[in-house]
Amino acid sequence: MRFTDDRYAAEREQFDLAIRLIGHEARTHIISSLTGFSQDRIRKLYTTYFRHAGRNGVRRQRGKSPSSVGFFVRNARIQAEASTVTFLFGLFRIVRIDERLDATPVRHPSPLLFGQLMCSAYEAYLSIHQRPQISFERAWNLYKALTSRREVLLADCRQCGLLYVQDALALDGAECPPCRLDRRSPHP
Numbered sequence: 001m002r003f004t005d006d007r008y009a010a011e012r013e014q015f016d017l018a019i020r021l022i023g024h025e026a027r028t029h030i031i032s033s034l035t036g037f038s039q040d041r042i043r044k045l046y047t048t049y050f051r052h053a054g055r056n057g058v059r060r061q062r063g064k065s066p067s068s069v070g071f072f073v074r075n076a077r078i079q080a081e082a083s084t085v086t087f088l089f090g091l092f093r094i095v096r097i098d099e100r101l102d103a104t105p106v107r108h109p110s111p112l113l114f115g116q117l118m119c120s121a122y123e124a125y126l127s128i129h130q131r132p133q134i135s136f137e138r139a140w141n142l143y144k145a146l147t148s149r150r151e152v153l154l155a156d157c158r159q160c161g162l163l164y165v166q167d168a169l170a171l172d173g174a175e176c177p178p179c180r181l182d183r184r185s186p187h188p
């Protein structure tokens, strides 16, 4: 009986995470890797629960994931939002940010727990931006890029000390997006 209860609880957690991830329009292979559900099962969940979501509802993402990290430094607004997502990764213990501003992945006991924290961090980001520019897929790619440290880095602004996401090859004068915007706009 106990075994059955535990199994039911575990399956329920997988199911809840799958529904959360489908809601964020994560790709099937990502949902599968985090929940352990087969791709076929996820497609069935999508059909059962989201088929009638309507035009502005959930879309199933097909094709290649958006992987260009250039997106995160495209303009000051997106760069500032990417910095918020990174800060939330740290807050939800998805990455550990050390004093040299190196972001390393935190090891979790299961992909399920990691997926739950990813969703919580992403949902916190959605709750603080009225028109968020960063999709779940993009946030996922930001995590990959930050922890591989090849294309984006964390930097601290020389003007205000704020941590921000920086293009690894950027010549931005080590200034965060708000400080750069501030300098560009004329003061009264």
Ligand SMILES: [Zn+2]
Binding pocket: 157, 158, 159, 160, 161, 162, 175, 176, 177, 178, 179, 180
């Ligand atoms: Zn600054």
